[in-house]
Amino acid sequence: MDTFETSLTRTEARSLAQLTSPLKIQSFLDTIEYSDEVRYRCPLTVVRDMKGHCFDGAVFAAAMLRRIGHPPMILDIIPNDNDDDHILALYKIDGHWGAVAKSNYTGLRFREPIHRTIRELILTYFEVFFNSIGEKTMRSYTRPLNLKEFDRLHWETNDETMDAIGERLEEIQKIKPVTKAMIRRLSFADERSVKAGLLGSKTSGLFKPARPGKKR
Numbered sequence: 469m470d471t472f473e474t475s476l477t478r479t480e481a482r483s484l485a486q487l488t489s490p491l492k493i494q495s496f497l498d499t500i501e502y503s504d505e506v507r508y509r510c511p512l513t514v515v516r517d518m519k520g521h522c523f524d525g526a527v528f529a530a531a532m533l534r535r536i537g538h539p540p541m542i543l544d545i546i547p548n549d550n551d552d553d554h555i556l557a558l559y560k561i562d563g564h565w566g567a568v569a570k571s572n573y574t575g576l577r578f579r580e581p582i583h584r585t586i587r588e589l590i591l592t593y594f595e596v597f598f599n600s601i602g603e604k605t606m607r608s609y610t611r612p613l614n615l616k617e618f619d620r621l622h623w624e625t626n627d628e629t630m631d632a633i634g635e636r637l638e639e640i641q642k643i644k645p646v647t648k649a650m651i652r653r654l655s656f657a658d659e660r661s662v663k664a665g666l667l668g669s670k671t672s673g674l675f676k677p678a679r680p681g682k683k684r
Contacts, residue, residue: 472511484515484535490568501518501670502570502670503524509524510524510625513627520570524570526555530542533559542612542613545597546607548603551597554569554571563584564584572669573596574667574668618632
């Protein structure tokens, strides 16, 4: 067994043994507290603290997906300067992509494996990728990152490795799904959509947008 497995208590091991599908991994993430802290948690620390933000949740989900036979892959959705990034854990079934994610927003979580391409998957997040004032902020996304690259740094059990993963995401090629002309024409999400997106959110964990209209 690897170091993650041997580090678990019996109770933790029994709990994680139940995560036998992407949907069950998502359900587990939905039960943990959303973190508003400026720190990263590795998968083991997420289990111990039962807490994490989107980065922590995606890396945890990637570790759990690996346990059921999927490569441990994540991807970063990058906004303009008026919002936070959002990290997804990716999985593929029968040639189609899905995602697992921890989010403070209702619509930025699970995706069924029905998407033929990564782009197709990412665009399902576009309309619900807005900040707390309704500005649609998605601007680019990274190529997938396989966390196997960090096995030698014990990413599943070492909080310090999370910084290295974050730095690697910054280096990876970015893909822009929208043009500058498209961005200029973007509308704001309507009031009902914003309320739905913020349902159950932790206010202290929300990005505080300075003003609308700042694009990149």
